[in-house]
Amino acid sequence: MKPTDFLLCLIDASGGKVPGRTLLQKRAFFVTELIGEDFGLKFDAHYYGPYSATVEGTTTQLKNLGFLQESSTGFGILSDGFEVRRYDYSLTNDGEQLLKRLRTTAEYGTIKAATDRVLAAGDPNYVELSIAAKAYFLLKKKGGGSMSVAELIKQAEKYNWSISPESVDRAVDFLSSVGLAAGG
Amino acid sequence: MQDYLEIRDPVHGFIYRESHERDLIDTKLFQRLRSLHQLALAYLVYPGATHTRFDHSLGAFHVAGGLAKALVQSDAEKRLVRLATLLHDVGHGPFSHVAEPILQKHSSKIVFAGKAESKIHELISAKIILENTELREFLSDRDRQNIVGLLDGSFGHSYLHEIVSGPIDADKQDYLLRDSYFTGVKYGIYDQERLKNTLRVHEDNDDMVLAISIDGLHALEQFVLAKYYMTTQVYRHRIRLITDQMIERAIFLGIEQDNIGWLRALYSYDGTNDFIQEYLQWNDERLMNEVLHQKGSRVKDLFDRLRERRLFKCIFEVDQNDFPDPSTRNFVFAGSKDFYKPLEEQVAKQFGFDPNHVIAYGVTFNSAIKTESQVPVLHKTKTTLFDDESALFKSVDQQIREQHFHIYAPVEYKGDEKQKKKKYREYKEAILNMIQTLANPKQELPLA
Numbered sequence: 001m002k003p004t005d006f007l008l009c010l011i012d013a014s015g016g017k018v019p020g021r022t023l024l025q026k027r028a029f030f031v032t033e034l035i036g037e038d039f040g041l042k043f044d045a046h047y048y049g050p051y052s053a054t055v056e057g058t059t060t061q062l063k064n065l066g067f068l069q070e071s072s073t074g075f076g077i078l079s080d081g082f083e084v085r086r087y088d089y090s091l092t093n094d095g096e097q098l099l100k101r102l103r104t105t106a107e108y109g110t111i112k113a114a115t116d117r118v119l120a121a122g123d124p125n126y127v128e129l130s131i132a133a134k135a136y137f138l139l140k141k142k143g144g145g146s147m148s149v150a151e152l153i154k155q156a157e158k159y160n161w162s163i164s165p166e167s168v169d170r171a172v173d174f175l176s177s178v179g180l181a182a183g184g
Numbered sequence: 185m186q187d188y189l190e191i192r193d194p195v196h197g198f199i200y201r202e203s204h205e206r207d208l209i210d211t212k213l214f215q216r217l218r219s220l221h222q223l224a225l226a227y228l229v230y231p232g233a234t235h236t237r238f239d240h241s242l243g244a245f246h247v248a249g250g251l252a253k254a255l256v257q258s259d260a261e262k263r264l265v266r267l268a269t270l271l272h273d274v275g276h277g278p279f280s281h282v283a284e285p286i287l288q289k290h291s292s293k294i295v296f297a298g299k300a301e302s303k304i305h306e307l308i309s310a311k312i313i314l315e316n317t318e319l320r321e322f323l324s325d326r327d328r329q330n331i332v333g334l335l336d337g338s339f340g341h342s343y344l345h346e347i348v349s350g351p352i353d354a355d356k357q358d359y360l361l362r363d364s365y366f367t368g369v370k371y372g373i374y375d376q377e378r379l380k381n382t383l384r385v386h387e388d389n390d391d392m393v394l395a396i397s398i399d400g401l402h403a404l405e406q407f408v409l410a411k412y413y414m415t416t417q418v419y420r421h422r423i424r425l426i427t428d429q430m431i432e433r434a435i436f437l438g439i440e441q442d443n444i445g446w447l448r449a450l451y452s453y454d455g456t457n458d459f460i461q462e463y464l465q466w467n468d469e470r471l472m473n474e475v476l477h478q479k480g481s482r483v484k485d486l487f488d489r490l491r492e493r494r495l496f497k498c499i500f501e502v503d504q505n506d507f508p509d510p511s512t513r514n515f516v517f518a519g520s521k522d523f524y525k526p527l528e529e530q531v532a533k534q535f536g537f538d539p540n541h542v543i544a545y546g547v548t549f550n551s552a553i554k555t556e557s558q559v560p561v562l563h564k565t566k567t568t569l570f571d572d573e574s575a576l577f578k579s580v581d582q583q584i585r586e587q588h589f590h591i592y593a594p595v596e597y598k599g600d601e602k603q604k605k606k607k608y609r610e611y612k613e614a615i616l617n618m619i620q621t622l623a624n625p626k627q628e629l630p631l632a
Contacts, residue, residue, distance in 0.1 A: 004518040045342075046558040047388055047395075048569060056557065061548075061587065065504050065513055094510035101511075138389060 001107045003058045006039040008067065008091070009108050012099050013115035017090035021059070022048070024089060026129035027118060028055050033136070034114040034178060045141070049134030059089060067095035121177035124170055131171035136180055191242060195361050199246040204322065205270065209242070211318040213274055217241055219467035223363060224282045225427045226418065228493055230367035233418075237273045237280065243362050245270040247376070248354035251347045255385050255394075261344060267327070268334040268348045271319075272355060275309030277463055278471040279435075282428045283451065286435050291453035308453060310335065311460055341392035343385050350394060351556040352379070352407065360410050363418060371413030378403040386560055386567070395560035395567070405576050408556050416549060426495050426592050429543045430486055437540055438475060438483030447475070447483070482540060489594075496543065499611045500531075500591035506616065515623035517587045521546065523622045530618045531591060535611070542593045549586040591615060 001009075010028055011018055018024045029050045032038045043050040062068040068089050091099065102108050124132065153172060175181035189206055191199045201209065208214055217238035226233040248269035252262040277283060287304050310332045313319060319328060333339025334348055347354055357376055364372025382400020385392050396404050418424070438447045450466060453459055472491070478484045489495065507513040515523070524544035532539035557571035571577065591611075597604040 002518065002520075004514075047386075047393060047560045047567070048558070051558050061518065064587065065517055067510065067514070094513075097510045098514055 001039055001105070003040050003054050004062060004067075005102055005107075006041070006111065007055065007058050007062060008095060008098060009102055009111040010115060011068070011089060011091055011095075012103070013108075013112040014119070017088060019088045020086045020126050021056070021089075022126040022130060024059065025051055025055050026126060026133045027115070028052065029133050029137075030118050030129070030178065030180075031111060031114040033180065034117060035110055043137070045137060049130045050137045062095070063089070067092055067098060117178050121174050122170065124174045128167050128171045128174060131168055132175050135171070136175060193239070193243060193246070195243055195358070195365050196246050199242055200249075201245070205245075205266065207322045208267070208270060208319070211322075213312065213316055213318050213464065214238070214241070214270075216464060216467060217273060217276070219469060220276050220278070220280055221468050222280070222359070223367075223418070223424075224279045224431065224468070225490060226367070226421075226424050228427055228490070228495070229421055229423045230369070230418070233363070233367045235362060235366040237276055240359055240362055241270060241273050243358035244272065244354045247357045247380075248347055250380055251354060251383065254380060255343065255347070255383060261340060264327070264330055264334055264339075265344055265347055267323070268331045269354050271313055271331060272309065272335060272348060273305075274312050274316075275305040275307070277305070277308075277450070278466050278468050279431055280305070282431050283435055285432060286439070286451045287453060290439065290448065290451045292455060304453065306335065308460070308463070311455070312464070315457060315460070341385075342388075343392050343394040346394040351559055352383070352394065352396075352404065356411065357407075360407070360414055363414060364410075367418050369414070369417050371417050372410045374406040374410040375403045379407055384562055386562060388560075393560065395562050396570070398561055398563050398573070401561060401570075401573060404556070404559065404570060405574055408577065420547060420549060422498065423495065425545065425547060425590070426498065427490060429545050429592060430490055430496060433540070433543055434475070434483045434486035434490070437486065438478070438481065441540070442478065442481040442483055444475075444478060444481070444483065486541075494594075496541070496592040497595050497597070498590050499593050499595055499608065500615045501588060502612075502616070503586065503588050507619075509620075509624075512620060512623040516589050516619060517546070523619075527615075527618055527622060528591075531593065531615060534614060534618075535593070537593050542591065545590045545592065547588045547590060 007024075007028070010031060011024075014027065018027065026049065028041060029043055029052070032041060032043075041052040041054045043052045059068065063070050069092050070087055070089055072087050153168060172181065189201055189203065191201065193199045215238070218236050220237040221227070221233075222235050222237055222240050223230075223233050245266060249262075249266050252265040256262045256265060277287065284304060291304060313332050313335075314328050323331070330339050334344055337345040337349070339345070346352075349355065357379070360372040360374065361376060364370060379396075379400060382397045382403055384395045384397055386395035435447065435451065438444045439451065449459075450463065450471075453463075472487060475481070475483045475487045476491070502516075504513050504517055507516060521544075528542040528544050529539045531537065532542045557569065557577075559570040561568045561570055561573045595607075597607060
């Protein structure tokens, strides 16, 4: 399945919309991890966790082809004068038309099942997913296999990010719930 | 005392190299880069663009040296960064990136070993650095392994690799300025000194990554815009797209239809030293001369056209707005390329072209920022990403990814501009119909 089809299926399986570029990146990362296939997305290590230039480019491609709609929401102005904005993506009518064919494929079922698992595991926000994704990505790169909750917390504490202990807890709970971390 | 030697360079002024670096520059391996044009046949569009991989490798080496001096603590790592950048392009073959799809197609799959096929010249570079006898004379086994590790990202902290190969690496920092200078296009110019002086090494978990101080935000914006404009104005110039596609098609025909053994061998990397020995004997000029001696061949026919600048013309150009039906739009711009060949055959049949001389080509102008979006931006008390920080790119970047679909053919328009437009409309209408039928074999859909 091509990256364009994968992203259409992922957004459809997410209820037809995904709030935020970062959330889309991290959700795509975990869905591919759960399936065990990267669909050509090629995630690399970056400062705020695994990032795929293909997801970024393909999202823009789908938007320009008229299959996704982008809307942005402002969240105010920071003290340094910059505005915080979130970019949300939803399927257009043309995108829905393509989904009619995609929903009949076996890959769609696999993507839907993996997305359901991610959503059922507490539907974390983009910060929590970023914490979880970075910890999981780094530890997997080091040794692979299932990692303990203690290891994950230790890993996340090394980040130089402004994150609360509650966010780390929810990230760890998420990884345990989807079966990507061992308890203890 | 170090023995410094100077080379005068039109882009950077004086390039200083040490005596051990001069030894590498003087090898036949490195001197070969003088005979590989940096931009293939772009000189057919920009007459000044005759610069080579040699000039660029020296320029990138100079930039990497400056970055290493500013950012790298260890002398041993500084030396490796300079050497890795100097040697980063030794794996390029005739017509460099233009011929890479042919190399990917014909090479043994074993050589890729899980790595991206699009990086084949990097795999060949690594093989050369590890095993070339000239390099072995001047570099230890460990040096050569570390240089290859630095190039592929497996050696040392991430920032060392990022100086050589990353979103704001020395390679891009040189080629934007150099290609701009030699083409005469001013869009590739940015403040390299400011960019260098505002880059920082930032701790990230157990790693060290390349970041930029908030003071350098505008220099990075300027660099990213330079890359975007050079892509649209030079690297994806409409005539250059045609010459690149003609080179690729010519080599393809030489291998597949003319059955020229040496040409197939040149583009069939099998991971052996024998291949590398032969590969290093070739350059742009030798390939051009050899194919021009292949009398009656298809490859000669196309290279004759290129040499005489009798180029194919674009007879069909569409973007997504030409296809109101979503499945056809998806078929053309997001589907597989399997329909290109049958479409080329149909166009050839209807308009009386040789089917080998009809080229279907999908061209994408990527967003201005790609991995640059993830470059950390350092403030006094926090770290953000370029994507979030740059007010300029927040507003423009997402709008500028374009996709087009072209067909090139050897047409000679006769008559005045009005007749030319009429002929072009005739091509467009017929080819749109062909595409609609290929995309929806069971139904006829309305035209745009």
